[in-house]
Amino acid sequence: MSDPAVTSPTALSIAGSDPTGGAGLQADLQVFRAHGVHGAGVVTAITVQDTQRVHRSLPAFPNVVLEQLRVLLRDVAPAAVKIGMLATDDVARSVLLGLDALAPGTPIVLDPVLAASDGTALLERRAWGTLCEIAQRAALVTPNVAEAGALTGRDASTRAGAEEAARVFALELGARAVLVKGGHRDGAPDDLLAVRGDDGTVALEWLPGERIDAGPVHGTGCALSSAVAARLARGEPLRDAVAGARAFVARAIAAARPIGRGARVLGLG
Ligand code: PLP
Numbered sequence: 001m002s003d004p005a006v007t008s009p010t011a012l013s014i015a016g017s018d019p020t021g022g023a024g025l026q027a028d029l030q031v032f033r034a035h036g037v038h039g040a041g042v043v044t045a046i047t048v049q050d051t052q053r054v055h056r057s058l059p060a061f062p063n064v065v066l067e068q069l070r071v072l073l074r075d076v077a078p079a080a081v082k083i084g085m086l087a088t089d090d091v092a093r094s095v096l097l098g099l100d101a102l103a104p105g106t107p108i109v110l111d112p113v114l115a116a117s118d119g120t121a122l123l124e125r126r127a128w129g130t131l132c133e134i135a136q137r138a139a140l141v142t143p144n145v146a147e148a149g150a151l152t153g154r155d156a157s158t159r160a161g162a163e164e165a166a167r168v169f170a171l172e173l174g175a176r177a178v179l180v181k182g183g184h185r186d187g188a189p190d191d192l193l194a195v196r197g198d199d200g201t202v203a204l205e206w207l208p209g210e211r212i213d214a215g216p217v218h219g220t221g222c223a224l225s226s227a228v229a230a231r232l233a234r235g236e237p238l239r240d241a242v243a244g245a246r247a248f249v250a251r252a253i254a255a256a257r258p259i260g261r262g263a264r265v266l267g268l269g
Pocket residue numbers: 015016017018023024025047054084085113115116117118122217218219220221222
């Protein structure tokens with residue numbers, strides 16, 4: 001194998017800290033590593049959590065988030081960026097400002113994290129507008145059914161509703177591409193990929209998924225978005241990056257293992 005220090009690109013995760021390592025920044029860095037990509041990280045929030053629940057969430061100082069980004073990006077040019085938990089509107093605005101220091105064309109994957117699986121809010125309501133501004137800069141936005149519903153005002157729990165929500169993301173909220181994840185929908189966990197063309201049309205494609213009954217697994221959304229970012233950093237086209245990332249997460253769910261008393265963590269090899 002070639003020397004990874006010479007050949008591996010850098011991907012940047014802008015996300016919250018999860019001390020279990022199952023989600024958030026710690027999981028993103030493991031996913032980058034599994035793809036042979038160097039992981040850089042800017043922390044947006046400190047969560048206090050175990051494998052059972054989020055106990056507390058503390059946003060980082062917004063000016064420190066902006067400073068982390070500006071200092072880092074003056075020196076390091078990531079080949080792709082993943083954005084996860086943003087906690088507050090002030091932090092989200094700092095991230096939006098900090099993105100101006102990215103080289104033009106750097107692909108951004110936005111996981112529009114609103115809440116943890118246990119229901120704890122991970123983004124305050126008044127930040128949704130800023131989140132949507134960040135979505136306009138993204139190469140891909142990866143909402144689950146609940147996030148797609150909340151941000152578009154459409155019920156994304158049916159296939160027809162997911163298609164409508166994807167169109168709203170692409171045509172009204174300005175996202176270039178959106179992956180509406182079906183893991184939380186009843187029935188087959190098919191994902192919907194919607195890509196807006198230069199002529200303003202939206203191409204929809206259903207990507208079939210298979211439900212893997214492993215019980216609760218933590219951090220699947222974080223892993224999917226960071227796997228797409230890692231693959232974009234390696235130069236894969238968006239459609240291939242999404243397909244590869246979905247297969248990667250499916251394998252990681254099948255290999256999930258308990259590390260505590262609650263949800264399992266992904267098996268990342
Ligand atoms: N903690 C952090 C820092 C996260 O970013 C996320 C999800 O994005 C979670 C927890 C929630 O993970 P889960 O939905 O698996 O509970």
